[in-house]
Amino acid sequence: MTIAQTARPLTQPREGNRIRVAILGATGYVGAELVRVLSRHPAVTIVALAARNRENLAIGDPYPHLASSELRIEAELPDTAGLDAVFIALPHGQAAGVVPQLIAAGTRVIDMGPDFRLGDPAAYPAWYAFDHPSPELLPGAVEDSPTTAVYGLPELHRDQLRSARLIASPGCYPTATLLALAPLARDGLIGELVVDAKSGVSGAGREAKLESLFGEINESVRAYGLGGHRHLPEMQQELRALGTDAGAVEGMLFVPHLMPMTRGLMATCHVRPTRPVSSDDLAALYRAAYLDEPFVEVAAEAPATKSVTGSNRARVFPSLDARSGRIVAIGVIDNLVKGAAGQAIQSFNLAVGLPETTGLEQLALYP
Ligand SMILES: NC(=O)c1ccc[n+]([C@@H]2O[C@H](COP(=O)([O-])OP(=O)(O)OC[C@H]3O[C@@H](n4cnc5c(N)ncnc54)[C@H](OP(=O)(O)O)[C@@H]3O)[C@@H](O)[C@H]2O)c1
Structure with missing residues (x-):
């Protein structure tokens, strides 16, 4: 993926003070979800969509629900001078090549992939093979630099996001897991941790793969990533930053599963607490943690993935299993919204000084 070397007119003129954005990787599931939500954002104009190999394709061709958009896919981004922000929804390793040029040009970047989420450069060859x-540009690399990446989970990094020029939007599993665990982590309650998570098949992207075929996933459940899933270091990094015991972080076990559904993700977190805790303590802890959060709700009972479908909402539910003495903390999200496009827009809103909920409140449950 490249950026045009010569300026060319953008497809749409600037309208008032609207923020002009482009989407890279617009033909993928996350890219299309960005088009869906940003098309109705009151302060944004989408001026360009780019993807590999699909030049001049109307976005409504692969995604008929986006047919009202006149935008066509381009092979490269237009000249950055006309862009205020670029949302990137490319496979891992691809954003790392284009982001430095965008940042140097003063364009704000919101990356949906993992290329700027991890603070430790050595984690990239170890987990992503590059x-x-x-x-x-990695988080924390240069103290107080305006261009180092900020991990885009507003519930954990809201203040840093307010001035972010490079936002590394979290993975879908880390989003549900960290929102389910953050109150426990901040309170030093996590002694031992197992995360058992389930995702709909859109989490694997739109590219054709044998294991994503209907005949393979329908009426079937499969664990994968045994021995180490790529989202593990990201969760460990954030749990460590929240003050979780180092032994609990190092010994954390994460097992994802692929479910026979299109959207939705559930993280069921099994925690051996560091001290005795009651159900009332847990309820009070979670209520206090999420009282003012616009998109996190403490559920009254174990939530289903369907209760957040299509929305930017996360629902979390802590409970105490009295017989084992363990806490079970559950988080559910729509992997394509709070787990990707919606969350990226929430962080973008913060970074550009808009109310955090702009363009996101109207998203339907049960679309
Ligand atoms: N799916 C989720 O639930 C989710 C959640 C959070 C974060 N993410 C992250 O978001 C990113 C996009 O995920 P996705 O699910 O939307 O993937 P996807 O459906 O496979 O879409 C990938 C997009 O990138 C383009 N692309 C693929 N390979 C490329 C290459 N080598 N060079 C340039 N462009 C390339 C594709 O273009 P073509 O149409 O031409 O193939 C498509 O537009 C990934 O980094 C993923 O980890 C995904």
């Missing part, structure tokens, strides 16, 4: 070309 050497990071711009370690100076």
Whole structure:
């Protein structure tokens, strides 16, 4: 994926003070979800969509629900001078090549992939099989630098996001897991941790793969990533930053499962607490943690993935299993919204000084 070297007129003129954005990887599931939500964002104009191999394709061709958009796919991003922000929804390793140029041009970047989520450059060859070309942009690399990446989970990094120029939007599993665990982590309650998570098949992207075929996933459930899923270091990084015991972080076990559904993700977190805790303590802890959060709701009972479908909402539910003495904390999200496009827009709103909920409140449950 490249950026045009010569300026060319953008497809749409600037309207008032609207923020002009482009979407890279617009033909993928996350890219299309960005088009869906940003098309109705009151302060944004989408001026360009880009993807590999699909030049001049109307976005409504692969996604008929986006047919009202006149935008066509381009092979490269237009000249960055006309862009205020670029949302990137490319496979891992692809954003790392284009982000430095965008940041140098003063364009705000919101990356949905993992290329700027991890603070430790050595984690990239270990988990993603590439050497990071711009370690100076990774979170925490340079103190107080306006261009180092901020991990885009507003519930954990809201203040940093307010001035972010490079936002590394979290993975879908880390979003549900960290929202389910953050109150326990902040309170030093996590002694031992197992996360058992389930995702709909859109989490694997739109590219054709044998294991994503209907005949393979329908009426079937499968664990994968045994021995180490790529989202593990990201969860460990954030749990560590929240003050979780180092032994609990190192010994954390994460097992994802693929479910026979299109959207939705549930993280069921099994925690051996560091001290005795009551159900009332847990309820009070979660209520206090999420009282003012616009998109996190403490559920009254174990939530289903369907209760957040299509919305930017996360629902969390802590409970105490009295017989084992363990806490079970559950988080559910729509992997394509709070787990990707919606959350990215929530962080973008913060970064550009808009109310955090702009363009996101109207998203339907049960679309
Ligand atoms: N799916 C989720 O639930 C989810 C949640 C959070 C984060 N993410 C992250 O978001 C990113 C996009 O995920 P996705 O599910 O939307 O994937 P996807 O459906 O496979 O879409 C990937 C997009 O990137 C383009 N692309 C693929 N390979 C490319 C390459 N080598 N060079 C340039 N462009 C390429 C594709 O273009 P073509 O149409 O031409 O193939 C498509 O537009 C990934 O980093 C993923 O980890 C996904």
